Amino acid sequence: MDRRTFSQLLAFGAGMFSAAHVEINAAAADASAEGAGKSEAAESGTANHNAWPASPVTISDFIPLAKAKLPKATFEYISSGSEDEVTLRDNVEAFRRIRILPPLLHGVQRTDLSTTVLGQKVSMPILLAPVAALRMFHPEGGRASARAAASAGTICVTSTSVGNSIEEIAAAGSGPKWFQLYVPSDRELARKLVKRAEAAGYKALVVTVDLGERKDADLRNRFSLPKDMLLKHLRDIGHTKVSERNTYDELVAFNAKAWDVSLSVDFFQWLRRETKLPIILKGVLTKEAVQQSIDLKLDGIVVSNHGGRRLDGMPASIDMLKEVVEAADGKLEVLFDSGVRRGGDVLKALALGAKAVLIGRPQAWSLAAGGETGVKLALEILRDELTNSMISSGFATVDDVDASLLMSAAQA
């Protein structure tokens, strides 16, 4: 459902809302009650329409809704960044620093957002990023995200750690899917995962190379996967030796040893031999890493600092995009993530040469707020905002977008 339908429903009355939207609005009511304390209406005894919870109109509107629905530790697991959160903040602020200066009298009345990503047609250059533990945010977890992406006509990139098996996600919806690989230290298990992803119809492998997460909030909150989810995750990966009989501590210890925490060039040479699927390396910020990816004959890269969840102090991803695109020189496809909160951010990333962007937290917050409907709405909001930005800037298609929109440092 798009924003216009949403506001029409508001005008027609709450009785017409679908169950999921009532859910979103109820969470908004709780969130605003929590934020505002005692309402003016309650004090004066009159109706206060300003206090009436509105439907989300921006990505940031999903944040209080997610907060109201989730335990504190889970909400902070999604929203926080590593250490002092310098990179987390900079990802968002760097987009705000970029100024755009569109031409006037361009006569563009409508725009076509469709494009292709590694040969796959998508309705817009916005994909769902791989996000772990989606089942902690909503019972439907990765299945809801996969369905939302399918109905929006875009790609869902499913995390190895999503909380549903490769096959469960594949069965959830008919839309295009890519599989994000965290690499089991048992290479045979890694091979089986790749083969399972191929058999289940995933169209590309995204290998995340910026590994190792240490976030103060998670340490303070003692954030952890519940035992049943951790066990299911390990069994979904293919670890048949772990079972209900193991204690939680045993499962945690097993999990800690189950993954490669640093990959090298050898791994990609091996993977290239194992699969014909396109391989995309996620976590690139430098031209040197681009050259390595080209040398390894990879198909694409994601310019990403993992949304500020890895090494704090790394630069904002958007500040590195231009250099990476120049180094890629059209030899591989450049995707982008970290800090995208607005359709206008997508436009800026396209102007700097990205083929498409991925969204992490916006997906997680909207999933928590309203399941599949929430994610669909988040994607529609970004689509609407991008459409508006494109028309205002005089771009009729995604391929038309170029750097002429951006103010130079001298102008700014």
Ligand SMILES: Cc1cc2nc3c(=O)[nH]c(=O)nc-3n(C[C@H](O)[C@H](O)[C@H](O)COP(=O)(O)O)c2cc1C
């Ligand atoms: C809760 C959460 C879990 C994540 N889990 C994964 C993961 O399992 N694999 C991965 O490659 N990236 C993971 N990421 C990183 C995202 O794919 C993406 O790089 C990042 O969220 C982009 O920044 P954004 O949140 O500002 O959009 C996760 C991000 C979040 C917020």
